[in-house]
Amino acid sequence: MVDIIIDKGSPVPQYFQLQTSLIEQIEQGVFKPNDKIPTEAEIQNMTGLARATIRQAIQNLVNMGYLERRRRLGTFVLDRVQSGKKQTIIGVLVPDIRSGYSPELARGAGDEAAQNRHSIILCNTDDLYVKANYHVEHLIETGVSGIIFVPTASPDEKNLDLIEKFKRKNIPVVLADRLIPGLDIDSVTTDNFDGAYSLTRYLIDKGHQQIGIILSMLFSTERERLAGYQKALTESRLDVDPDLVVTSEGPFSEKDYREHARSLLKQHKKMSAIFAGHDRIAFIIAAMAHKMRIDIPGEISLAGYDDLPFTNSHPVGLTTMHQPIYEIGQQSMNLILSRIRGKKSAPKKIVLQSYLVERSSVATILK
Amino acid sequence: MVDIIIDKGSPVPQYFQLQTSLIEQIEQGVFKPNDKIPTEAEIQNMTGLARATIRQAIQNLVNMGYLERRRRLGTFVLDRVQSGKKQTIIGVLVPDIRSGYSPELARGAGDEAAQNRHSIILCNTDDLYVKANYHVEHLIETGVSGIIFVPTASPDEKNLDLIEKFKRKNIPVVLADRLIPGLDIDSVTTDNFDGAYSLTRYLIDKGHQQIGIILSMLFSTERERLAGYQKALTESRLDVDPDLVVTSEGPFSEKDYREHARSLLKQHKKMSAIFAGHDRIAFIIAAMAHKMRIDIPGEISLAGYDDLPFTNSHPVGLTTMHQPIYEIGQQSMNLILSRIRGKKSAPKKIVLQSYLVERSSVATILK
DNA sequence: ATTGTCCAATTGTATAGACAATTATACAAA
DNA sequence: TTTGTATAATTGTCTATACAATTGGACAAT
Structure with missing residues (x-):
């Protein structure tokens, strides 16, 4: 039965009590x-309130989409669809939807969102702060309910600045794939240290003793991979030859990496295997090796990291660490959705495991 | 100077006059x-209206986002950005953001949207009607202002059905890349007929007389390519050998295509070149040829279609037709934005040109 | 069957006035 | 310096009342 009780003594405004009721x-x-x-x-009659007060409450509900007034007929309840709860949209900020793992991540996030009847707004940052910032402002204006963010290649404080903007608006953020050192926030990543460690161990177990590595130092992910590589080597009492460690501070540029690949391959007599920081570098190395007439895996073995979707169909047959990128997208979405639903708890840091995919680019060396 | 005049005699409510003023x-x-x-x-004092009336007008402006009340301080004008006009969001329906040309298309559409301060909601259809339909309903609920749609692999009437749903809500739709026969609507495509014709001519000019082709008949794009191929052959008085035309009615499946590739390659003595319906098939053929120890381009030449982003870095060195996918995305976005801005005119059908990218998979045959 | 007129119910607009809550500011007290 | 307190300006809440506008439905006129 209809039943409205107003507590005139309460500090809660009476129009608000009525509205809530x-x-x-x-x-x-x-x-x-x-x-x-x-x-x-x-x-x-029921409440004893003045009509103006009642109107105020009802007017608010009309504005909120619960009710509809019809002159002479009365006030009516609207359908669920039209009423109250608007669609939830989650912003997804990735480096570049065309390449690398972004498509897979976006797909995972998108599928999971779709299952929960939500949508994603996709933004490319090109790993640049300015572009990301542009999208951030826009996403806030659009009124997104949450953000999945792959930090850009900019300095940490820039990324923090972006996250801060969402926090100020109470929009939850989940970091995907990459972390920001010292920031305690929800995240979904893979264990790059452990992955690189396992991969290097694998190479060592195959008999490789001189293992070159080439990667960028821009991201937490690759820095961890370098650490894993170093740990595996020192653990096996193998030297980390600084000549064989090629790092780049700059962002990924096809041309730079070709140069890096060439300079590393020039020393190919000094090593039996190369650990490429990610598959795209691996393929550049493979192409360069082909050009320099160095046979893979005959003369040198090659291992990658990521196992991107097309790695599988690539004729090099790259042995690589498979990263569960799709799952990162899914889990990030789940995490953000639980925050949107109001879950309060300490930041959750989900770490997924990678696994080795053996193809044909790594040879076994007989001692 | 501030200046508010209320006409008490007007039938326009006084609160509304104040509000408008x-x-x-x-x-x-x-x-x-x-x-x-x-x-x-x-x-x-200025108007002689009752305070309640004034409040009603001001409250409406607060709800509309023009004003903000601050207790004890007064009522203030908000920034333009926050006020009134909500963000425009465009829905983009692509088969699968992970693969093929979708990422590039989404990127083109996304960049163009960003330049105009809009966003895209990205949806994967997997070329399935049901998934597309799910997203369609959701996009309508979300209130998108326009749609860029890559038709699914479903029968035409199913795709028409989806478009009809948007039309009913007056949401403009642009078809990207693929057309629906008989449908007169804005679209941005490439000239597949002409592209395939040129590519086949190129092969013929290189001295190839027996040219196999393998493609799917599901999409307008590939059907046009087949027609272009046929025209080029008959024009040069070469027979179209039905044994060398392998078509598939089903959707793209790695396994099926491997089988098709194998059966075509078994006849490799009968031909000197293969025209692959798109790059992904081309790479499957290349991998299969490698397995069967058939050298490309030594024993057989191979040409693709699309020039996907990673084709360039693929060691096969595939000669292929470059499709301006990014531009398709851009132009689709421009078209949809002009419709959203209210442009009324006959459906515009933009056709972009493809061009040949010569790499190393096609040999010249000396007569 | 269509059109016109009126009625009554209900929401829409408006006035006048009262007191409550909030908060920037200034000033006092610790 | 910090903390508490009073003040006044302004918006927030509420009552009581009146008349206007809209409109479904009944009924009459055409």
Whole structure:
């Protein structure tokens, strides 16, 4: 039965009490869609409130999309679809949807969002702060409910600055794939240290003793991979030859990496295997080796990292660490959705495991 | 100067007159962002209206995002950005953001949207009607302003059905890359007929007389390519050998295509070149040829279609038709934005040109 | 069957006035 | 310096009341 009680003594405004009471009854189904609620006069009799007060409450519910007034007929409850809860949209900021793992990540996030009847707005940052910032402002204006963010290649404080903007608006953020040192926030990553360690161990077990490595130092992911590589070597009492460690501070540029690949391959007599920081470098190395007439894996073995979707169909047959990128996207979405639903708890740091995919680019060396 | 005149005799409600007058003065810059407007008491003196009436007008402007009340301080004009006009969001429906040309297309559309301060909601259809339909409903609920749609692999009437749903809601739609026969609607495509014709001519000019082809018949694009191939052959008085035309009715499946590739390659003595319907098939053929120890281009030449982003870095060195996918995305976005801005004119059908990218997979045959 | 007129219910607009809550500011007290 | 307190300006909440506008439905006129 209809039942509205107003506590005149409460500090809660009476129009607000009425409003809350009505919403409750609508959501609990006392008033169903298309039902007519009591007229203003009736509510006046029931509650003793002034009509203006009642109107204020009802007007708010009309603005919120719960009710609809029809002159001479009364006030009616709107359908669920139209009422209240608007669509939830999650912003996804990735470096570049065309390449690397971004498509896979976006796909995982998108599928998971779709399953929960939400959508993603996709933004390319090109790993640049300015572009990311542009999208950040825009996403906030658009009113997204949450953000999945792959930090850009900019300095940490720049990335922090972007995250801060969301925090100020109470929009939850999940970091995907890359971390920002010292920042305690929800994240979904893979264990790059452990992955690189396992991969290097694998190479060592195959008999390789001189292992070159080439990677960028821009991201937490690759820095961890370098650390894993170093640990595996020192653990096996092998020297880390600084000549064989080629790092780059700059962002990924096809041309730079070709140069790096060439300079490393020039020393190919000094080593039996190369650990490429990620598959794209691996393929550049493979192409360069082909050009320099160095046979893989005959003369030198090659291992990658990522196992990108097309790695599988690439004729090099690259042995690489498979990263569960799709799952990163999924889990990031799940995490952000649980935050949007209001879950309060300490930041959750999900770390997924990678696994080795053996193809044909690594040879076994007989001692 | 501040100046509010209310006509008490007018049938226009006085609160509405006040409201309109205030909006006008805000938009004309009499009140600038962060300015304080007169207090309720002052307006009362200026107009002679009751405070409740004034409040009603002001409350509406607060709801509309023009004003902000600050207790004890007064009522202030908000920034333009926050006020009124909501963000425009464009839905983009692609087969699969992970593979093929979708990432490039989404990137083109996304960049163009960003330049115009809009966003894209990205949806993967997997070329399935049901998934597309799911997203369609959701996009409509979300209130997107326009749609860029790559038709699914479903029958035409299913795709028409999806488009119809948008039309009913007056949401403009642009078809990207693929067409639906008989449908007169905005579209951005490439000239597949002409492209395939040129590519086949190129092969013929290189001395190839027996040219196999393998493609799917599911999409308008590939059907046109087949037609272009046939035209080039007959024009040069070469027979179209039905044994060398391998078509598939089903959707793209790695396994099926491997089988098709194998059966075509078994006949490799009968031909000197293969025209692969798109690059992904081309790479499957290349991998299969490698397995069967058939040298490309030594024993057989191979040409693709699409020039996907990674084709370039693929060691096969595939000669292929470059499709301006990024531009398709851009132009689609431009077209949809002009429709959203209200442009009325006959459906515009933009056809972009492809061009040949010569790499090393096609040999010249000496006669 | 269509059109016109009136009625009554209900929401829409408006006035006048009262007191409450909030908060920037200034000033006092610790 | 910090903390508490008073003040006044302004918006926030609420009552009581009146008349206007809209409109479904009944009924009459054409």
